[in-house]
Amino acid sequence: xxxxxxxxxxxxxRVAAVSTLLxxxxxxGVAWFLARRAGPGxxxxxxxxxxxxxxxxxxxxxxxxxxxxRSGPLGRLLDRAGIEIVFTWKAVVLATAVMSFPLLVRPVxxxxxxxxxxxxxxxxSLGHTPLQAFRRVALPLSWRGILAGTLLAFSRALGEFGATxxxxxxxxxxxxxxxxxxFQRTQIGADGAALRLVAVTVVLAFVTVWTTEIITxxxxxxRAGERPA
Amino acid sequence: xxxxxxxxxxxxxxxxxxxxxxxxxxxxLGASGSGKTSLLESIAGLRAGASGRIVIDGETLLDxxxxxxxxxxxxxxxYVPQDALLFPHLNVERNVRFGSDKSSGxxxxxxxxxFREAVSILEIDRxxxxxxxxxxxxxxxxxxxxxxxxxxxxxxxxxxxLAAVDVALKGRILPYLLRVRxxxxxxxxxxxxxxxxxxxxxxxxVVLREGTVVFAxxxxxxxxxVSQGDPEARFDNxxxxxxxxxxxxxxxxxxxxxxxxxxxxARLVVPAEDADPSSSLAVFAVSPEDVLVSSRPLEGxxxxxxxxGAVVALEIGETSGWARIRAQGIEWNALVTKEAVRExxxxxxxxxxxxxxxxxxxxxx
Numbered sequence: 001x002x003x004x005x006x007x008x009x010x011x012x013x014r015v016a017a018v019s020t021l022l023x024x025x026x027x028x029g030v031a032w033f034l035a036r037r038a039g040p041g042x043x044x045x046x047x048x049x050x051x052x053x054x055x056x057x058x059x060x061x062x063x064x065x066x067x068x069x070r071s072g073p074l075g076r077l078l079d080r081a082g083i084e085i086v087f088t089w090k091a092v093v094l095a096t097a098v099m100s101f102p103l104l105v106r107p108v109x110x111x112x113x114x115x116x117x118x119x120x121x122x123x124x125s126l127g128h129t130p131l132q133a134f135r136r137v138a139l140p141l142s143w144r145g146i147l148a149g150t151l152l153a154f155s156r157a158l159g160e161f162g163a164t165x166x167x168x169x170x171x172x173x174x175x176x177x178x179x180x181x182x183f184q185r186t187q188i189g190a191d192g193a194a195l196r197l198v199a200v201t202v203v204l205a206f207v208t209v210w211t212t213e214i215i216t217x218x219x220x221x222x223r224a225g226e227r228p229a
Numbered sequence: 230x231x232x233x234x235x236x237x238x239x240x241x242x243x244x245x246x247x248x249x250x251x252x253x254x255x256x257x258l259g260a261s262g263s264g265k266t267s268l269l270e271s272i273a274g275l276r277a278g279a280s281g282r283i284v285i286d287g288e289t290l291l292d293x294x295x296x297x298x299x300x301x302x303x304x305x306x307x308y309v310p311q312d313a314l315l316f317p318h319l320n321v322e323r324n325v326r327f328g329s330d331k332s333s334g335x336x337x338x339x340x341x342x343x344f345r346e347a348v349s350i351l352e353i354d355r356x357x358x359x360x361x362x363x364x365x366x367x368x369x370x371x372x373x374x375x376x377x378x379x380x381x382x383x384x385x386x387x388x389x390x391l392a393a394v395d396v397a398l399k400g401r402i403l404p405y406l407l408r409v410r411x412x413x414x415x416x417x418x419x420x421x422x423x424x425x426x427x428x429x430x431x432x433x434x435v436v437l438r439e440g441t442v443v444f445a446x447x448x449x450x451x452x453x454x455v456s457q458g459d460p461e462a463r464f465d466n467x468x469x470x471x472x473x474x475x476x477x478x479x480x481x482x483x484x485x486x487x488x489x490x491x492x493x494x495a496r497l498v499v500p501a502e503d504a505d506p507s508s509s510l511a512v513f514a515v516s517p518e519d520v521l522v523s524s525r526p527l528e529g530x531x532x533x534x535x536x537x538g539a540v541v542a543l544e545i546g547e548t549s550g551w552a553r554i555r556a557q558g559i560e561w562n563a564l565v566t567k568e569a570v571r572e573x574x575x576x577x578x579x580x581x582x583x584x585x586x587x588x589x590x591x592x593x594x
Contacts, residue, residue: 118314121275124301125308126328126380132302136327140318 003172003181009200012177015089016157019097020104020150027104027153028146032134034105035112053102057162061095065167091168092175096157104153111145112138148215155208159201178204231255231384231418232284235291237264237271237440244268244440247281253416256427256448259437265420268437269386272418273308274301285384307377307385307415311392313369315361321372322357328380340379347375350408370402378413385409385417391426403467404512406430424451425465425514425562449560464517464551464562468492468590472501472511487533487587495557498533499590511592519589520563522552523582524573532584540581545570554581561585 030049034042052060068086069075078085085091115138123133139146161179168175170184178201185194230251237244244264257265270276272283274290283291290299290306307328315324323330325347329340348354351371361369370390377385391402407430409415421427427434427448434451436444444454470492488501490511499513527535538556545551549566552575561583565575575581 116314118310119316121301122308122310122314122316123327125273125275125304125306126376127302127305127331129300129302137316137318 003176005196005200007173008176008178008181008197011089011173012158012179015092015096015177016154019093019100019157020154022093023097023101023104023153024150027101027149028108031105031108032112032138035109035115036117049102049105051102052099057099057160058166060098061163061166064094064098064163068167086167087169087171087175089168089175092160092164092177095163095167096160099160099163100153100156103156104149107145107149107152108142111142111149114145115141144215148212151208151212151215155205155212158204158208230286231416232282233272235268235271235279235281235283237267237276237279239264239267239440242440244271246437246440246442248435248442248445250418250433250435253414254410254431254433255416255418256431256434256451257418257420257437258422258424258427258434258451258454260422263437264440265437266388267440269308269388269418269420272384273306273386274299274304275308288383305381305383307380307382309370309373309377309385309387309390311389313361313373315364315369315372315376317361320358320360321353321364324361324372325353325357325376325379327376340381343381344379346413347378350378350412351375351405367402371405374405374409378409378415382415385415387417387419389420389422392422403429403514407469407512423465424448425467425517427451429467429469429512466515466517466520466559466562467512468497468515468559469510469512470495470497472499474501490590493558495536495559497585497590498587500587500592513590513592515561515585515589515591517551517562517564519585520554520561521584522554522563522565522569522573522575523584524575524579525582527582527584530584531586533587534583534585536583536585538581538583540575540577540579542577543570543575552581554583556581556583 030045034046065086066072067074068078070079083090085094119137119141120130120133123137124130128136158177159179160177161183164175164177165180165183170176170180172181172184176184178197182194182197182201185191185197230249232249234247235244241262242264244267246268257268259265267276271279272290279291280293281291282289282293289295289297290304291297315321316327319327326340326344329344332340348357351374353368353371353375356364356368356372361372364372374387374390387406390406403426406419410417410430419427419430431448434444434446434448435442436451436454444451468490470490473489473491475487475489475498486500486502487498488511490497490499490513497513499511521532526537536556536559538554538561541553541555541560543550543552545565545567547567549564550570552563552565552570554561554563563583569575573581
């Protein structure tokens with residue numbers, strides 16, 4: 001069965017977008033926690049969160065597969081609820097979400113760390129609860145970092161391969177993203193078709209990374225400009 | 230009425246303040262690191278670790294024995310730090326409205342009224358659309374003050390609001406503080422190194438040293454306590470009174486550019502614009518360096534203000550210090566050298582004359 005390049009691209013974009021949107025609120029919360037807390041708990045949390053960055057993606061994929069195994073506690077729970085994940089597009093979302101999570105947390109945390117805690121204290125003395133102070137001061141002051149992290153996580157999600165192939169397989173039309181399709185096409189010797197997809201990924205990656213660069217550059221410039229003389 | 234009974238362990242000492250402050254405007258004086266800012270932050274609820282009681286106008290903000298501690302957002306205490314701390318992502322208008330934009334219905338109406346009032350008293354109407362990064366130091370302080378006032382605080386905490394601005398700006402902001410005190414009737418605690426400022430804005434003064442209150446009482450009497458151990462202490466002479474045209478206004482040249490400031494029984498010749506309306510309220514400052522002291526009557530001297538008086542107190546350090554001289558109902562602070570004190574034989578109770586040139590009076594309002 002031949003699946004068109006367009007539908008592969010569409011599936012890839014959809015999966016990357018869903019995964020990024022899913023992890024965004026969680027990552028913002030975790031980044032806020034990491035930026036504001038000190039102590040041994042923070043170091044431990046940071047180390048665990050960074051693991052997907054350094055572990056082989058296939059290792060992460062296998063761990064996820066083990067966790068979702070039908071006989072495991074989590075798998076049984078999902079099975080009872082009638083939710084099937086392994087070898088579906090949801091598995092692709094899960095794999096890309098786990099793999100890109102640390103890439104989203106890092107820039108957001110860095111942005112939060114630059115927010116002067118005294119500004120938050122000022123917001124509170126002006127009648128705002130900690131949550132309101134976060135929403136009205138910390139979030140708007142960090143939006144560039146959040147956007148940059150989102151784009152970075154999104155581009156990582158576009159190219160995820162190792163973890164995905166283990167828990168989602170490489171099923172054309174169902175779980176086959178651009179990265180998986182390129183692999184499959186080279187396997188069957190369809191190098192021309194594979195290269196076509198490579199061109200698509202290059203354009204996609206270029207646009208997202210370029211946008212991220214512009215945002216972070218702009219950030220550096222406005223920050224320098226904002227500094228009072 | 231502010232009832233304080235606070236204990237806060239700090240790095241070098243423990244801050245202990247047990248005091249009932251009744252003044253509408255209380256100055257807190259003391260050297261850097263004496264616990265002034267920590268005291269303000271504890272009252273505002275921005276610093277953890279304070280124990281004891283804080284009661285303002287009958288409402289308990291903190292009572293650690295009763296396990297009660299209102300979070301900062303429910304204390305209604307306005308805080309104006311030295312560096313203004315404006316929200317950089319909001320323009321001036323949204324900064325000023327930050328503390329009141331959650332009100333609705335009747336609350337919103339009175340919040341709007343208070344916003345207008347704060348904007349007009351601090352004269353920031355023309356700054357509303359600008360962002361903090363584009364404001365000057367004095368403008369920032371005025372916006373920070375307006376933001377604190379617009380949130381309808383029951384108490385304002387001003388942490389050296391004028392320390393970061395130069396003399397000219399200070400002169401322009403001080404009058405706004407007086408208007409906040411007199412027209413909006415918001416009581417405040419005012420942290421400063423400048424005893425002159427304290428005397429100008431406060432009715433009551435507290436001097437802190439190493440976390441302990443070493444003096445509480447009239448601002449005039451705080452002076453002696455302040456200079457001990459505070460190298461940054463300043464004693465500007467601040468004079469408020471009615472500005473009138475000089476009596477010989479008819480004979481032009483001699484009086485051009487000057488006016489007469491009536492402070493109690495004193496008549497001081499001060500600089501004035503010809504266009505000044507007569508009998509307006511004016512505030513002037515004179516640096517203690519600019520007050521000359523003599524132990525003999527002064528004659529044939531160019532200074533327009535020569536006043537007879539008597540030495541009230543002297544406080545002389547290694548090489549120089551302060552002489553307080555009461556002349557025509559005003560207590561003047563003069564900077565004098567140790568040598569001058571000896572040569573002039575200045576001592577409390579002895580007669581002294583002071584001379585102040587017209588042009589050293591800086592107009593504050």
